[in-house]
Every structure is written in C-alpha cells, then in structure tokens.
Amino acid sequence: MKALVLVAHGSRRQTSNEEVIALSGVIARELKDDYTIVEAGFLELAEPSIPEAIDRCVRQGATDICIVPYFLSAGRHVHKDIPGEVDKARGMHAHTAMTILPHIGGSPQMKELIRDVVRESGQAG
Secondary structure: OEEEEEEEOOOOOHHHHHHHHHHHHHHHHHOOOOOOEEEEEEOOOOOOEHHHHHHHHHHOOOOEEEEEEOOOOOOHHHHHHHHHHHHHHHHHOOOOEEEEOOOHHHOOOHHHHHHHHHHHHOOOO
16 A cells, blocks of 8 residues: 655644645545555654654555655755654564655756746736
C-alpha cells in the first residue's frame, strides 16, 4: 500500500502548521487513486515529526512511502536534515520502502506558479 508524507519545516504559529495539514488533506483527496494514505510531518516545532508521520503510515498498512519536502530551496534541511529524519524512520521500519522526492521549489512548474500568482494578483504588466 502506497503512502505520501508531505514534510514542512514546522512553525511556532499553529495556523501555519494547520495550513500544511489542510493541504495534505486536499492532496489525499486528489491523489486517492495513487496514495491510499497521506500524512503531514514536520521537521521541527510542530507535531507529528517526520518519523511519527511515517510511523502513522506504517500503522495504517503502508509498505511504500514517498516523502515530499514542502520547501522552496534545497538548503540544509532538504539535503541533510530531512534525509536524517527519514533514516531514523527506516531504522524502525526496515521492511518499508521510503523514497524522498525532489523538494517543491525544485519543480519545473515553480516558475509557472509564480507567474500565475503575479498575474492573478493584478500586479503584472
């Protein structure tokens, strides 16, 4: 069974964390044919942590988990911290496949998204 974990930084501002959780719900509905389980996980400052989110997926029957870093740039969190947290989860769930996908900011669609936001704001041209 496939699962997806949307990983964000986490914030002291609870409404920011709730935005990520709500987004994971939207993703769950839109990708329900591809991913039976979708969870949000946070690197720091919020719960569930990345290993906790992965554990939730495994407890629901996931055997293959994709981790999506919801980060704009490929800094230390993307290159070191998130892989380190996923490695902790791998140690607890050795028989579960885990793949870290490219961070959101690295997506080729990012330029179109920025363009669309600017155009929709009415501030273009």
